[in-house]
Amino acid sequence: MRARLPRLSRAAFLLAGGHAQAEDLLQAALIKAALHWAKVSAAGDPEAYIRKILYHEHVRTWRRRRFLEHSTAVVPDRAMVGDESDRAVQRLVLEQALAKLTPRQRAVVVLRYFEDLSEAATAQVMGTSVGTVKSQTSHALGRLRTLAPELAELVREMEVSS
Structure with missing residues (x-):
């Protein structure tokens, strides 16, 4: 997973829109993967499985917060x-x-x-x-x-x- 971490980190950054949020998102996904590693490794492609966890975690966080962001930057x-x-x-x-x-x-x-x-x-x-x-x-x-x-x-x- 260390070799694939840059790709997963980039995907998390693009989804979350910021470094701190991306780190949190990726950490949450990796923790979930670690807790169920037997299932993840049995899936055949751990990176794809973790990526799916990453996107589901992203959706879960925005569903939970439900607030609108108003960007003021020009x-x-x-x-x-x-x-x-x-x-x-x-x-x-x-x-x-x-x-x-x-x-x-x-x-x-x-x-x-x-x-x-x-x-x-x-x-x-x-x-x-x-x-x-x-x-x-x-x-x-x-x-x-x-x-x-x-x-x-x-x-x-x-x-x-x-």
């Missing part, structure tokens, strides 16, 4: 300097835009485009139908287009890869 203007700064700004804008999506929409985007899962695999992880994954993906990409027009090229690439 999206920064794009810098006109080197390539690295453009990518850094794009990452920040994407992070802010993902934080404004509903938890389900964020989970669909993370699973489909950052974890590169198929629609069927995403549906299985989320415990929904493929049709729900398709509609949530469509709504999420539309919302990303509205929330962060500067990510239009990235969103277009996501739609093409669907």
Whole structure:
């Protein structure tokens, strides 16, 4: 699991929207996996099993809290300097835009485009139908287009890869 920890940590960060929340989310998932390790290891692919626990834990936490976040931060203007700064700004804008999506929409985007899962695999992880994954993906990409027009090229690439 140590070798797979960076991937799981990245997924947790993208779901939770912050380092501290991601650490808490991943820790909770790993604790649940450790408590049921015989079942996890018997499943054949411990990483997939732990990823599923991670997403279920994420959904459980937002269902439990049920509060609305109101972001007041203004999206920064794009810098006109080197390539690295453009990518850094794009990452920040994407992070802010993902934080404004509903938890389900964020989970669909993370699973489909950052974890590169198929629609069927995403549906299985989320415990929904493929049709729900398709509609949530469509709504999420539309919302990303509205929330962060500067990510239009990235969103277009996501739609093409669907």
